[in-house]
Amino acid sequence: MITTDALSAQRRGAIESLLTAVIAHDGISPLDEAARLALRGEGATHLLIEDGAAVTGYASLLEDGTVQGMVDPSHRRTGLGTALLTAVLERRPDAGVWAHGALPGAVALLEGQGLRQERLLLVLRHPLDAEHPLPPVPATDLPGVEVTSFDAGRDAEDWVALNAAAFASHPEQGALTREDLDERLAEPWFDPEDMVLARTPEGLAGFVWVKREQSPDAELPDAEIYVVATAPSAQGHGVAGHLLGTALQRLAERGVPGVELYVEGDNAPALALYERWGFGVSGRHLQLRRATEG
Numbered sequence: 001m002i003t004t005d006a007l008s009a010q011r012r013g014a015i016e017s018l019l020t021a022v023i024a025h026d027g028i029s030p031l032d033e034a035a036r037l038a039l040r041g042e043g044a045t046h047l048l049i050e051d052g053a054a055v056t057g058y059a060s061l062l063e064d065g066t067v068q069g070m071v072d073p074s075h076r077r078t079g080l081g082t083a084l085l086t087a088v089l090e091r092r093p094d095a096g097v098w099a100h101g102a103l104p105g106a107v108a109l110l111e112g113q114g115l116r117q118e119r120l121l122l123v124l125r126h127p128l129d130a131e132h133p134l135p136p137v138p139a140t141d142l143p144g145v146e147v148t149s150f151d152a153g154r155d156a157e158d159w160v161a162l163n164a165a166a167f168a169s170h171p172e173q174g175a176l177t178r179e180d181l182d183e184r185l186a187e188p189w190f191d192p193e194d195m196v197l198a199r200t201p202e203g204l205a206g207f208v209w210v211k212r213e214q215s216p217d218a219e220l221p222d223a224e225i226y227v228v229a230t231a232p233s234a235q236g237h238g239v240a241g242h243l244l245g246t247a248l249q250r251l252a253e254r255g256v257p258g259v260e261l262y263v264e265g266d267n268a269p270a271l272a273l274y275e276r277w278g279f280g281v282s283g284r285h286l287q288l289r290r291a292t293e294g
Helices: 009-026 033-038 080-091 104-112 152-166 178-185 239-253 268-276
Strands: 002-004 044-051 054-062 066-071 096-100 115-127 146-149 195-200 203-211 223-230 258-264 280-290
Touching (some): 009 066, 044 080, 066 080, 096 104, 104 115, 104 280, 152 178, 152 203, 195 239
Parallel strands (some): 066 096
Antiparallel strands (some): 096 280, 115 258, 115 280, 146 195, 195 203
């Protein structure tokens, strides 16, 4: 097993080839955005099992202690997953290990090693077609609101500050820095028109960020409601609903077939909001961790 904090171009290419094969087999990515970005930069320890030039097993241990991994479908049930997990837990016994898609085999492996579910992340989806009409965009009663699109020169620093305040208790989203934002703004999918902001004379009150991946197919893929945030001082004034409605209407007008978003399974207010909007559960992601004694 190879352990490294930086990947050569050859190893990165082999991991990306493995990722493509796993997605094709499982129908879901075993690596989230943070882990994929870490393949190209810093901020992760990479554990690899190699077979010649190919990578047959891989685990990403991020600085925040979250772990994601994958094994070549043709090499499963040979102990590679257990070897990766053992190596990760030796380095970080408190690691939070993701089972994206809650696939039975992955969950069984983790539970068999004494890990227990700590977080449930739900995927919600809303079709955008004539059979699933959107409700009218709700108004906000926050005085002086102007809805604009994102401008990095004007909005980036305010965005980082609002994101940190809105997600102060979130283990991942609230820790994003200006450098993290710039990295995402440089992604090929980013379009400033897909980030809808609410501004008042006092500053940024909220935003809804939509992520739309490019597809080689003629049919447009689903969009993702990437982040929804309201400034603590603006909560209770319908800002999020107003921005979400605006974003969904824009997507429907562009012919996007559907939209999905991610929400914590224990976030009852958010789940109730999205249920009212017509979203339904379409997937689950689990994070598991070793139980602590005491």
